[in-house]
Amino acid sequence: MSLKLKPLDQQVVVITGASSGIGLVTARLLATRGAKLVVVARDELTLTDLVRDVEAGGGEAYAVAADVGDPAAAARVARHAVARFGRIDTWINNAGVAIYAKLLDTPFDEHERLFRTNYFGVVNGCAAAVPHLREHGGALITVASIAAGMPSPLMGAYAASKHAVKGYVDTLRAELLRERAPISVTLIQPSGIDTPVAEHASNHVGGKARIPPVVYDPTLVAEAIVDAATRPTHGVTVGGAGKAQVLFAQHAPALFDRVAAIGSALFVDPTKNQPGPDNLFAPARNGVERSRDQRGKGFSLYTSAMRHPAAMLALGLGLAGAAIWSRRHSGVAEAA
Numbered sequence: 001m002s003l004k005l006k007p008l009d010q011q012v013v014v015i016t017g018a019s020s021g022i023g024l025v026t027a028r029l030l031a032t033r034g035a036k037l038v039v040v041a042r043d044e045l046t047l048t049d050l051v052r053d054v055e056a057g058g059g060e061a062y063a064v065a066a067d068v069g070d071p072a073a074a075a076r077v078a079r080h081a082v083a084r085f086g087r088i089d090t091w092i093n094n095a096g097v098a099i100y101a102k103l104l105d106t107p108f109d110e111h112e113r114l115f116r117t118n119y120f121g122v123v124n125g126c127a128a129a130v131p132h133l134r135e136h137g138g139a140l141i142t143v144a145s146i147a148a149g150m151p152s153p154l155m156g157a158y159a160a161s162k163h164a165v166k167g168y169v170d171t172l173r174a175e176l177l178r179e180r181a182p183i184s185v186t187l188i189q190p191s192g193i194d195t196p197v198a199e200h201a202s203n204h205v206g207g208k209a210r211i212p213p214v215v216y217d218p219t220l221v222a223e224a225i226v227d228a229a230t231r232p233t234h235g236v237t238v239g240g241a242g243k244a245q246v247l248f249a250q251h252a253p254a255l256f257d258r259v260a261a262i263g264s265a266l267f268v269d270p271t272k273n274q275p276g277p278d279n280l281f282a283p284a285r286n287g288v289e290r291s292r293d294q295r296g297k298g299f300s301l302y303t304s305a306m307r308h309p310a311a312m313l314a315l316g317l318g319l320a321g322a323a324i325w326s327r328r329h330s331g332v333a334e335a336a
Helices: 021-032 044-056 071-085 108-118 120-136 156-178 218-230 240-251 253-267 301-307 309-335
Strands: 012-016 036-041 060-065 090-093 138-143 183-190 235-238
Touching: 012 021, 012 071, 012 120, 021 036, 021 044, 021 218, 036 044, 036 071, 044 060, 060 071, 071 120, 090 120, 090 218, 108 120, 108 156, 120 138, 120 156, 120 183, 138 156, 138 218, 156 183, 183 218, 183 240, 218 235, 235 240, 240 253
Parallel strands: 012 036, 012 090, 036 060, 090 138, 138 183, 183 235
Antiparallel strands: none
16 A cells, blocks of 8 residues: 655644653754644643744644543544644654663652553554544654663663553554555654753662763654654664664673663763652653753764665765776776
């Protein structure tokens, strides 16, 4: 089945977790491309500010304050989107929270709350979105993490939730494909990204939680999401360093376990204090795209190749041709 997605300036896009980090950067990028936005988060004040900024730039946006961990709230988001704009063309599951703790030291209520947001937020979002996307066609995009493909000491609950998200989304894709639903289902797996997620995390390990290197700019993830909203895409890993980590974990798991155990020290800066408060059970006042003291790389050759495979193939063939031409002509010159 061939599926064609609309240009962004003809789309109504719902994005959850829009009050900070990847969600906020993506919402602003979508607005500049002409999409009509329904922005979702628990922090109503930040959403109001975001809508005001989008409208000041000539765009259209509508805010729905909701906790996507609640299935009724996710369904309400869909109803509001259709009531306001008449349809949904793309739904982006992006809301997420984090806990820094050893698994056996993770308080059960926090572990459960994290899964309520990270995993059931995706389940609820998909359940709310699919009936509308099935009717008119569109894109269902979920932001997971490279943690979906490897263990992550000190962020075990987070990694477990992302493993669950990947299993759910990959299976849902297969089921929708079987019924020939006109829906593109995409899983975005970012590497470490320069967002406030660590600063907003519940921290039980002391010091200041941080994203371990290599860290990338959230704009790279936003661009991958925008691509998936306009071009059917199975999945994208953002950041070559993260892809290398996942491959390492898959092909040398015993060695990776030992390296990960040592590398867990990179998840905390012991010289600083956690800023707090965390946003696990209640929204923190957000509106922040990036962390306070980490700076992400603004380019990934691997991600560019995955987003534009034809261009990278052409570049590779061109370089190969140039090398062959150079060798042949240098040989002619030497013979002369």
